[in-house]
Amino acid sequence: MNNKEFITELSGRLGYSAKDISDMVSSAVSVVSEQLQEGNTVVVQGFGTFDVKKKLERISVNPATKQRMLVPPKLVINFKPSNVIKDKFK
Amino acid sequence: MGERINIQNLIDLFAEKKGLSKKDAENFLKEFFALIEKALEIDKYVKIKGFGTFKLIDVDSRESVNVNTGERFQIQGHTKISFAPEASLRDQINKPFSHFETVILNEGVDFEGMSVTDEISDNEDEAGVSFEEENEISSNDVEYEDLTSSMQSEEPEKVQATTTNVIEENTSSSENISSVNADNQQEIIGAEDEISKSSAEIDKEIVTSHEEVEIIATEIQQEEPIDSKDISGLSKEVHEEESSIQAAEAVSYAAEENIEDEPVIASVLEKIVPLKGKHEDVSMKADNAEAVDKPQAPATLAEFISQALEIKSKEKKVVVSNNTEATKEDLIVKSKEWLAVIPKEEPTPKETFVSKEDSVSKEESVPKEVIVPREVPTSTDKFVPKEVSAPKETHTEKAEEESAPKQSGALIEELILKAKAEKVQQEVIASSQNSKMTIYYFVAMIAFLSVFAVAVFTYIYNPDFVMSMVPASTEKTAIDSTKVDSVPVKKEAAIPMPDTIPSADKKDMGRLTDTETRNAEAEAKRAVAEAEKILAESRKKDKEPVVVKESAKANEKAEATDSKEKKVLEKLNPNDYTIAGTKSTYTVKKGESLVRISQQFYNSKDLWTLILKHNQKVIKDEDNVPAGTVLKIPNLRSKK
Numbered sequence: 267m268n269n270k271e272f273i274t275e276l277s278g279r280l281g282y283s284a285k286d287i288s289d290m291v292s293s294a295v296s297v298v299s300e301q302l303q304e305g306n307t308v309v310v311q312g313f314g315t316f317d318v319k320k321k322l323e324r325i326s327v328n329p330a331t332k333q334r335m336l337v338p339p340k341l342v343i344n345f346k347p348s349n350v351i352k353d354k355f356k
Numbered sequence: 357m358g359e360r361i362n363i364q365n366l367i368d369l370f371a372e373k374k375g376l377s378k379k380d381a382e383n384f385l386k387e388f389f390a391l392i393e394k395a396l397e398i399d400k401y402v403k404i405k406g407f408g409t410f411k412l413i414d415v416d417s418r419e420s421v422n423v424n425t426g427e428r429f430q431i432q433g434h435t436k437i438s439f440a441p442e443a444s445l446r447d448q449i450n451k452p453f454s455h456f457e458t459v460i461l462n463e464g465v466d467f468e469g470m471s472v473t474d475e476i477s478d479n480e481d482e483a484g485v486s487f488e489e490e491n492e493i494s495s496n497d498v499e500y501e502d503l504t505s506s507m508q509s510e511e512p513e514k515v516q517a518t519t520t521n522v523i524e525e526n527t528s529s530s531e532n533i534s535s536v537n538a539d540n541q542q543e544i545i546g547a548e549d550e551i552s553k554s555s556a557e558i559d560k561e562i563v564t565s566h567e568e569v570e571i572i573a574t575e576i577q578q579e580e581p582i583d584s585k586d587i588s589g590l591s592k593e594v595h596e597e598e599s600s601i602q603a604a605e606a607v608s609y610a611a612e613e614n615i616e617d618e619p620v621i622a623s624v625l626e627k628i629v630p631l632k633g634k635h636e637d638v639s640m641k642a643d644n645a646e647a648v649d650k651p652q653a654p655a656t657l658a659e660f661i662s663q664a665l666e667i668k669s670k671e672k673k674v675v676v677s678n679n680t681e682a683t684k685e686d687l688i689v690k691s692k693e694w695l696a697v698i699p700k701e702e703p704t705p706k707e708t709f710v711s712k713e714d715s716v717s718k719e720e721s722v723p724k725e726v727i728v729p730r731e732v733p734t735s736t737d738k739f740v741p742k743e744v745s746a747p748k749e750t751h752t753e754k755a756e757e758e759s760a761p762k763q764s765g766a767l768i769e770e771l772i773l774k775a776k777a778e779k780v781q782q783e784v785i786a787s788s789q790n791s792k793m794t795i796y797y798f799v800a801m802i803a804f805l806s807v808f809a810v811a812v813f814t815y816i817y818n819p820d821f822v823m824s825m826v827p828a829s830t831e832k833t834a835i836d837s838t839k840v841d842s843v844p845v846k847k848e849a850a851i852p853m854p855d856t857i858p859s860a861d862k863k864d865m866g867r868l869t870d871t872e873t874r875n876a877e878a879e880a881k882r883a884v885a886e887a888e889k890i891l892a893e894s895r896k897k898d899k900e901p902v903v904v905k906e907s908a909k910a911n912e913k914a915e916a917t918d919s920k921e922k923k924v925l926e927k928l929n930p931n932d933y934t935i936a937g938t939k940s941t942y943t944v945k946k947g948e949s950l951v952r953i954s955q956q957f958y959n960s961k962d963l964w965t966l967i968l969k970h971n972q973k974v975i976k977d978e979d980n981v982p983a984g985t986v987l988k989i990p991n992l993r994s995k996k
Contacts, residue, residue, distance in 0.1 A: 267395040269405040276391055280384060288405075290374060290384055295407040297369045299445055306359045308366065313389040314437070318449055325461065338456030341449050343408075345439030351393060355412055355435045 302343060314347040396437065408441035928960045932995050935970055939991040946983040950975075957989050966990055 267275070277287040298316060301308050307317040323339040361369075363385065371381035392410055395402040400412040417433035447454065942953060954964035968978050970990040975981055 267399040267401060268403045272391065272395060272402060272404060275395070276387065279387055279391065291388065291404065292406050293374050294370055294385060294388060295404065295445075297366060297373060298407070299448060301361045301366075301369075302449055303451070304359075306361045308361045310363050310366070310389050313393065316439075323456075334461040336459040336461055338453065338458060340453050340456070343439070343441045343445065343449055345410075345437070347437040351437065354393075355396070355437060 310348075312348055312350050314345055314351060317344050317346070318342070319344045406442060406444065408439055408445060411438045411440070412436070413438050928958070928962050930963055930965045933963065933966060933992040934995060935966060935990040936993040937991045938970070938988040940989050942987045942989050944981050944983050944985045944987060948981070948983070950978060950981060953987065953989075958992065963992070966992060 273284050273287050273291065276291070277284045280287065282290070298308050302316060302318050305318060307315060309315045318341050321340050321342055324337050326335050326337050327333070328335065367378060367382045367385055370376070370385060371378045374381065376384070392402050392404070396410055396412055402410045404410075412435050415434050415436055418431050419428055420431050421428055441449070939957075942957075944953070950964040950967050951961050954967055955961050957967075967987060967990065968975060971987045974985055974987060981987075
């Protein structure tokens, strides 16, 4: 399901226009991402947990050229599905 | 930071942002996540703009081992939910670390354990610091820069501190330097410490420091004999006859070349008396040498100041010589890298020998030219032709290595010019001693830099020379630090053959300890005699490997041609032969092939096709003839 289908489906369920839903989705996403940027963990009951993890720097080797590269540390979003949803799809 | 935001907080924040009622907001968010779940169920894939993609990924069943019991068990195949954030969100989250970029590591840079052990702190500044530290691991260059920068500052104590540090670090880092070298460096460091201490005390108390300086001066003098005994009597005489101005000059030159360190110290010590006479000069110099408060010092202080100056000059010299040592070691490290890069082009023993001599002659040309323009007695002139002969010999021995002597020649010319210029300067600025000191210091720096530049150019244009420099330069540092080889002839002898160097060094060490009880002149004579012996031996040795190598090469060539001839003999064309009946029968053994059988019967690998032709009924697969197969070996007749 792509974004368009998702918006359409959501608007059908909630009775808002697709444009409104699109706005609301983007603002909901921004709320979540703001919280994540602050280093907070966003827990959605029955769905899962979004949190930010720090990956340490590492040395990676290009197998073709054997060139070694120092990959810098970085912050990534991690999503951990809840047990409910995990079991559902198992 | 680190807070847990649950759905209720999220609803509040969302309602606030959109101006919706909490109920609507809750409704929307719950529906939002529920739909994601539902969509995953339907399509196994949901893409939300600005957020990311949720996907269901099938995981195959796999075997694993129970860590506790060691039992094997099957992990059932299942589906897992993955979330891949969109690039915009990913970048937003990674904003604190966004300034980092992937760095390509060069060869030989070892970060072993670095990425594993070093925790990167949350603070990005600290992270950046550790990052920089990694980039600067084991780079002597940095330390060298520190050294040069502190050299320019007018705080000799600081300089000494850094130089001693550098020396210690260098000694620990360069494995090639012998323990002898290390010991001597430690001695130098100890001497430096004493001197720096004394200078510090000078600042505090004039009278007491005067006594202490005297003590230290005597200490230095006690140290001197040991070293100066090793110097041949000739060179000592030469320097004794120099004037006090020349002594000062010598200090600056000695800075360039450690070889002359000891004679200079001796000469400086001997020139204290004339220096005392020049009260103005001394006070000015003392002024220069951080004794700022004492220009108005009375005549009684003249003595003290002169000694302070003496210590000062020694200090300076030590510092500069240390600097040269450091750079040399630096160069060694660099040339090691060179070696690592070009391991294939191993220089022949002869080449090493020649280029080593070249390097030595180059090194020696510096002191030589320092001496010549000053019109020192004939005794030094005796040395000069000898030294000149070294490059000439090398010249005739190997024409390929011409560039190096040429460069040394250029260096000589350069130095002559500089020496002349200095002379002129000396005449012009004879009145103002203060500026003269600074100028000499400056000139010494320039000369040193030019030597360095020439060395670098040699490295760039003559890699072979560089590679051969490696052992030579290591030796050089060792010799320099031992300060035994102040006599050019001795050094010349010590260098030519790498094998002889350690023994020569050891002998020198033995001498060093012995000299406390023995006469210096006898020592020098013996040293010269030994050096000549070693030189002769090394020449012999040098020729031998070349001969051996040549003979080995000849053997190889002969073998190569032999084998070629054999091959030519064996090369037969199967088309040139016809089968004329069966010669014999042969049962194939295990591991045998048609080619081998062909070789056995016809002394040629090429005729196996004829055997195949003759046995087509028996052989099903020509590449795999099973053991036990009975073959008919054809009788061959040449068509020609």
